[in-house]
Amino acid sequence: MIASLPGVTLWPDECADRYRAAGYWQGYTHGQMLRVRATKHPDRVAVVDATRRVTYGELDERADRLAAGLRERGIAKGDRVVVQLPNIAEHYEVCFALFRLGAVPVFALPSHRLTEIAYFCEFSEATAYLTVDVEAGFDHRALAAEVREKLPDLAVFIAGEPGEFTALPDVDAEPVALDEPSSSDVAFLQLSGGSTGVPKLIPRTHDDYIYSFRASNEICGVAEDTVYMVALPAAHNFPMSSPGALGVFHAGGRVVLARRPSPDEVFPLIERERVTQAPAVPPLALLWLDAAPESSHDLSSLEVLQVGGAKFSEEAARRVRPVLGATLQQVFGMAEGLVNYTRLDDPEEVVVTTQGRPISPDDEVLVVDDEDEPVPPGETGHLLTRGPYTIRGYYRAEEHNARAFTPEGFYRTGDVVRFTAEGNLVVEGRAKDQINRGGEKIAAEEVENHLLAHPAVHDAAVVSMPDDYLGERTCAFVVARGTAPKSRELIKFIRQRGLAGYKVPDRVVFVEQFPQTGVGKTSKRDLREAITRELVPQLPG
Ligand code: OOB
Numbered sequence: 001m002i003a004s005l006p007g008v009t010l011w012p013d014e015c016a017d018r019y020r021a022a023g024y025w026q027g028y029t030h031g032q033m034l035r036v037r038a039t040k041h042p043d044r045v046a047v048v049d050a051t052r053r054v055t056y057g058e059l060d061e062r063a064d065r066l067a068a069g070l071r072e073r074g075i076a077k078g079d080r081v082v083v084q085l086p087n088i089a090e091h092y093e094v095c096f097a098l099f100r101l102g103a104v105p106v107f108a109l110p111s112h113r114l115t116e117i118a119y120f121c122e123f124s125e126a127t128a129y130l131t132v133d134v135e136a137g138f139d140h141r142a143l144a145a146e147v148r149e150k151l152p153d154l155a156v157f158i159a160g161e162p163g164e165f166t167a168l169p170d171v172d173a174e175p176v177a178l179d180e181p182s183s184s185d186v187a188f189l190q191l192s193g194g195s196t197g198v199p200k201l202i203p204r205t206h207d208d209y210i211y212s213f214r215a216s217n218e219i220c221g222v223a224e225d226t227v228y229m230v231a232l233p234a235a236h237n238f239p240m241s242s243p244g245a246l247g248v249f250h251a252g253g254r255v256v257l258a259r260r261p262s263p264d265e266v267f268p269l270i271e272r273e274r275v276t277q278a279p280a281v282p283p284l285a286l287l288w289l290d291a292a293p294e295s296s297h298d299l300s301s302l303e304v305l306q307v308g309g310a311k312f313s314e315e316a317a318r319r320v321r322p323v324l325g326a327t328l329q330q331v332f333g334m335a336e337g338l339v340n341y342t343r344l345d346d347p348e349e350v351v352v353t354t355q356g357r358p359i360s361p362d363d364e365v366l367v368v369d370d371e372d373e374p375v376p377p378g379e380t381g382h383l384l385t386r387g388p389y390t391i392r393g394y395y396r397a398e399e400h401n402a403r404a405f406t407p408e409g410f411y412r413t414g415d416v417v418r419f420t421a422e423g424n425l426v427v428e429g430r431a432k433d434q435i436n437r438g439g440e441k442i443a444a445e446e447v448e449n450h451l452l453a454h455p456a457v458h459d460a461a462v463v464s465m466p467d468d469y470l471g472e473r474t475c476a477f478v479v480a481r482g483t484a485p486k487s488r489e490l491i492k493f494i495r496q497r498g499l500a501g502y503k504v505p506d507r508v509v510f511v512e513q514f515p516q517t518g519v520g521k522t523s524k525r526d527l528r529e530a531i532t533r534e535l536v537p538q539l540p541g
Contacts, residue, residue, distance in 0.1 A: 004185040005078065005104065008203045009393030009401065012409070016184070019388040022362065024215075025207035027183045030246070031100035033210065034060055037252050046249060048273060049089045049257040056252070059089075063096035067178060069171035070101060070128075073155060077102035077179055080124040080189065082117060083235065084108040084131040084140065087257040090159045090168060091234045092245065094130060098188075099206075102181035105188040106201065107235035110135050114498030115450075118147050119198060121154060123396070124189065130168070133160030141165060143498075183207045189395055190237055190335045193441025195414060195432040197449050201395040202335050212339060212389040213247035215359045219341050220277065220304065220329065226253035227301070229269060229278040231261035232439075237335040238309055239279050263291035267299060274301040279331070281309040281439030283470050286316055289323050302326040304344065308333055308355075309439030310471050311427055317352035330355050332427055336411055337390025338363060340425050354424035355417075363387035365425075366410065367417060380418040380428050384410040433524070435462070438470035440502040444524075447494075447503055451476055454493050456485045461514055462505065463524050465531045475531045476505035477514065484510045507531075 001010040011019070019025045028036075034056070037046075042057030054062075075081060081098055083105045085091040098105045106124050108117060110132075121129055129147060131140040141163040144156045156165040181187070183206040192200040220243040222228070228248040230239045234257065240246055245255045256273045258266050261284050269275065280288065285307045292299060305320055308331030320328040332355035333339035342356035350356075358365060367381040368374055375381035386392075386409050393401040404412055414432025417425050435442040444462040451460035458481040464472040478490065487508035494504050515526035 001184065003203075004182070005203060005395075007396035008186055010184075010203075010205065011392055015388075019207075019211075019362070022388075024211045024360065024362065024388040025183070026210070026214075027207065028210065029099060029181055029183050029185075029206040030187060030210065031063070031096060031180060033250055034063065034096050037249060041252055044252065045254050047089045047092055047245075047255050047257065049087065050259055052089050054089045054093075056249075059093060059096065061175075062093045063100055064175035065172050066093055066097035066168075067101040068173035068176045070097060070103070071176070071178070072173050073166070073171065075101065075103050075128055075155070077181065079103045079128070080106055080126040081128045081130055082106045082108055082120045082124070082126045084110060084112060084117065084129070085159060085235070086110045086132055086135045087230055087234045087259050088132070088159060089257065091257075092249075092255070094168075095188075100178055100180060102179065102185065104186055107188060107190055109191070109233050109235060109500065111233075111500040111502060113500055114143055114146050116199065116500055117143060118150055120201075121147055121151055123198070124201065126154065128155040128157060130157045131159070133158055133163070146498075181206070183210075192335060192394065193434055193436075194443035194446065195434045196400060196443055197445045199443070199446070200397055200400065202391055203393075203395050204389075204391070208337075208389040209241060209246070210250070212337070212359060213241040213244055214250055216241065216243035216339065216341070217247045217251050219243075219343060219359065220247070220306070221344055222247050222251045222253060222277070224252045226251060226277055227256060227273055227275045228253060229256045229258060229266065229273070229275040231258040231266050231284065232279060232281065238281075238306075238331065238333060238439075242279065242306070242308070242331055242333050242339050242341075243277075244279075261287075263288055263295065267291070267295050267297040270299050270302055271297045276301055277304045277306065278302065279306040279308070282307060282312045282316065283438040285312065285320070286469065289316065289319050292323050300325060304329055306331050306341075310436045311355075314352050321348075328352070332356060332425060334413060336413070338365070338385045338387065338411075338413070342424070350420075350422065350424055354420055354426050357424050358385075358387070360387055360389070363390070364410070367419060372406065378418060378421065380416060382431055383413045383415045383417045383425075385413060386410045435464040435472055435474045437464075437472055437474060437502055442474060442503050447474065447476065447499075447505065450494050450497055450499060451478060451490065451505075453497070454485070454490060456481050456483070457490070459514065459522075461522050461524060461527055463528045463531065465507065465528070465535060473506040474503075475507045475509060475527075477509050477511055477527050477531075479513060480510055
């Protein structure tokens with residue numbers, strides 16, 4: 001299929017035709033989806049945040065006016081716009097404005113800093129950066145000023161006090177007829193968790209993405225009366241589409257935004273808004289599970305807790321129903337596409353011990369050995385997948401794509417899984433060089449490159465170490481050049497390079513040399529074992 005955006009590989013025509021014929025791709029865009037909802041129920045509340053309640057009619061109108069305003073300021077169809085907003089209603093207004101304009105948002109997370117934001121702007125050749133004034137004590141205008149030093153033509157829009165930049169509310173014009181995008185166009189670029197030196201961007205089309213959340217709605221029971229709480233970063237794929245805020249808008253339900261995910265903010269919101277569903281990463285689910293018994297808030301409206309992004313332990317999974325009175329739904333998904341869910345009517349054993357099964361009858365899922373040969377049924381292997389909402393290539397990454405996809409177009413997920421006899425997936429591990437820190441993904445190589453930039457670092461190897469709360473944390477093994485610097489100094493150095501906080505190593509260990517594999521590569525397995533042995537208290541005798 002010919003992509004509207006250069007640097008993007010989409011599905012071959014015969015697949016695209018098949019997905020349309022099967023009714024997966026229905027030929028409407030996100031902008032059109034909102035219009036339908038707003039026409040039907042203009043006065044129904046679509047989004048609630050800390051300060052506003054926005055109806056479907058208002059969201060629809062604001063998207064039109066913002067799109068017209070952005071166009072007046074030179075943002076055109078096909079332009080990339082880096083969007084970094086916290087959980088405020090403006091996030092969705094901006095999304096729909098850009099979708100209607102046919103401009104392509106690049107979704108950054110609020111925790112990203114100069115290194116990441118400058119990279120997204122440069123790599124995507126963005127015309128604009130849209131962010132907030134201050135979030136979690138960090139001034140994004142200062143960051144924007146630094147980015148603009150490198151990229152003087154970048155337009156900057158700020159939700160809140162704009163400082164030297166343009167205030168988002170001032171971007172407002174009478175709606176105009178727009179040359180709206182086609183449903184087969186790339187709607188946005190999502191971030192990959194990544195396992196290489198630089199983050200990869202994931203192109204998702206209107207057709208494929210809308211299919212993923214429309215089908216998720218059925219599996220998750222999302223309907224007009226759903227009240228969905230987003231306490232995870234709104235731009236992440238999980239709260240965006242699994243079933244996500246977009247799924248909820250599609251159904252005409254209500255999205256409630258929590259600015260912070262802590263129980264003291266989330267529990268009163270559940271009570272006040274009668275929240276029925278919420279997505280959480282495992283550490284967040286644990287936090288809520290621990291706080292709920294002590295809480296005086298009425299959480300009885302909560303029907304479904306979706307947990308995904310990292311492996312949820314069976315012990316914790318078993319606590320969800322007794323403690324929260326809600327049905328647990330495990331979600332094993334990826335921004336590249338494939339999403340698996342346990343079903344709401346699955347037996348409890350399936351729900352607590354597996355990560356469910358794919359959304360679509362046309363999700364092709366293979367479990368293979370190191371030579372790409374299928375393993376016998378029930379055995380563990382690498383998960384490969386292709387289907388109606390799984391990408392065929394990263395944005396502008398030809399070389400990497402040749403490794404990340406098979407010649408037949410299967411995406412190599414890097415996950416190590418097995419199928420149960422009933423056809424559910426169990427995630428057993430990971431082959432990709434990534435740390436999954438409570439759902440936040442860290443590419444080891446990216447952090448290693450930052451460490452190597454320090455003059456006293458000869459070599460660096462970043463690995464995961466087990467952690468009761470986050471599942472994994474990062475440990476950086478370092479071979480020093482000459483006298484080893486203090487760990488503290490290295491950590492400070494990394495921070496000063498302007499890197500998202502979650503990527504900063506939790507621990508630095510200096511070693512004389514790295515253990516090697518048979519072929520002389522650094523053995524990360526040995527390093528992981530070494531740090532795990534050190535963390536697990538040895539039993540006497
Ligand atoms: C979600 O998306 P990403 O792109 O941040 O991360 C994807 C990776 C998967 O390849 C897998 O390694 C891991 O995160 N993962 C899980 C998991 N869910 C995701 N590992 C074990 N158990 C799970 N339940 O994380 C994401 C996207 C959409 C929905 C939910 C999660």
